[in-house]
């Protein structure tokens with residue numbers, strides 16, 4: 001029945017986790033049956049040839065995709081990842097197997113109507129296979145041919161009112177945690193900020209103009225559900241300035257065992273009775289909490305907003321009312337000069353429409369990095385090469401102790417000439433008049 | 438790899454329609470490619486971009502960064518897309534005969 005024998009892949013149909021192999025086979029069968037009578041625009045057996053080439057890869061332990069691929073749609077410099085099989089005679093169904101990145105809604109909330117319309121489009125003009133979603137956030141339509149790209153783009157924009165995502169040396173598709181939509185920890189509307197900035201910077205997203213890729217991610221609190229601090233050059237992380245709100249009655253309900261700690265997250269194992277001393281007070285990283293048997297106190301001036309106590313007792317402890325965000329910069333994967341997470345640039349910034357304060361930081365960084373960044377140099381690497389001081393200068397931010405986890409311990413300190421009385425222009429003769437050779 | 442015959446010349450190209458060898462480039466190539474890159478009439482502006490890309494590639498062995506292309510030609514990115522609808526990489530570099538852009542595109 002199947003076009004290619006796949007003994008190794010068949011093994012991956014065993015076991016409890018949803019099997020991608022069974023799913024692809026199911027799609028292959030549905031295409032073969034074609035109950036809707038579709039006039040498939042790419043080979044009907046595309047998913048079968050994908051399994052075939054994957055089985056060959058499992059056998060050889062080498063990839064069978066050719067290097068690179070440059071395809072796209074007119075007007076944009078990115079959005080499609082071109083890909084060609086290196087055994088096109090054996091697997092003609094995947095001779096072309098381009099990936100289309102489609103911009104997802106912030107927080108990835110969908111209606112079935114919308115998803116059905118995407119699937120209808122993709123059934124006809126693509127492989128029927130997807131990635132929900134790419135790590136950056138995009139809806140990923142996996143596998144189609146070059147002539148279909150403009151067709152897909154036309155239908156996406158004209159019928160689905162949806163645009164492509166980003167790829168190349170540009171602003172990639174931004175993503176956010178689900179934020180205020182259903183999380184009581186959200187310090188700002190991460191979805192709204194994500195959506196607004198995505199629209200604001202469409203040109204930067206569709207037409208590569210940067211030295212390298214650049215990503216935005218938006219976490220509405222330090223828990224980091226979209227991992228902004230590790231996976232975006234520009235990370236906006238929710239924060240509050242005032243005091244944590246404590247409901248002492250509810251604290252007692254936790255101590256009394258009425259409420260499960262961490263909202264029951266550890267109920268799969270017996271950890272004994274909740275011990276507020278051991279599980280909260282002693283775990284606070286700054287030791288700024290105390291519990292006298294009836295009242296929980298927090299010295300908020302020493303609290304670093306790590307979220308631990310709030311995460312353990314969500315019904316009793318709440319984020320403050322004076323909310324905003326911190327901005328961290330420079331996260332990147334290891335290539336070229338080592339992995340980086342975001343470094344704190346702005347400790348606290350208001351997050352209110354139309355987000356002018358945040359846009360100003362972004363645009364100041366871009367002005368600098370677009371001019372000074374070397375070819376294929378991430379922002380984090382430019383920061384390393386030119387110095388954090390330079391980033392502060394171009395963003396007009398004053399240096400504060402919060403910018404470092406520790407001060408430097410080498411003495412190779414640069415001074416600006418104007419900071420030094422007398423400047424750098426010195427006459428050796430004058431020196432010699434006081435110090436003989 | 439496919440071979441393209443056009444105006445009495447033949448060109449070896451890859452799946453994406455990029456020339457395999459920069460040395461094979463000739464004015465007929467531009468004429469052949471322009472339609473598939475959404476260009477009707479070749480203007481002075483097109484020629485200026487193509488000339489600069491070729492010049493830069495011969496001197497430096499790589500394609501220039503977008504920023505440098507803009508600076509030297511005086512064309513903003515928007516104008517470059519008006520000239521080459523698929524952009525400086527897929528459009529202009531292909532027509533200029535430069536190797537296919539690589540990396541995480």
Ligand code: HEM
Pocket residue numbers: 101133134135136137138231332333334335336540541542
């Ligand atoms: C042949 C080269 C490469 C290919 C085909 C490739 C492909 C991809 C793909 C498909 C994604 C997911 C995109 C999405 O989910 O929307 C991705 C994400 C990413 N890539 Fe690459 N990539 C390549 C090279 C690189 C290089 C050289 C770097 C680093 C210098 C890099 C860093 C990243 C990062 C940091 C992400 C985002 C991960 C995340 O959001 O968690 N990639 N890449």
Ligand code: HEM
Pocket residue numbers: 411412
């Ligand atoms: C602001 C001025 C200076 C700074 C910041 C500085 C810094 C340093 C540092 C960091 C080292 C390496 C120490 C190590 O290996 O752990 C070093 C080594 C050394 N410095 Fe300096 N230095 C300064 C001035 C001088 C001067 C004025 C002299 C000589 C007149 C000097 C002579 C040496 C010598 C000989 C060594 C090698 C010591 C060894 O490895 O045995 N330094 N210096």
Ligand code: SF4
Pocket residue numbers: 177178179183184185186187219220221222223224225226238
């Ligand atoms: S990052 Fe914070 S606000 Fe956003 S979903 Fe996660 S816990 Fe909630």
Ligand code: SF4
Pocket residue numbers: 283284285286287288289298302303304305306307308309310
């Ligand atoms: S948020 Fe973290 S630092 Fe602040 S009081 Fe709670 S546990 Fe301590």
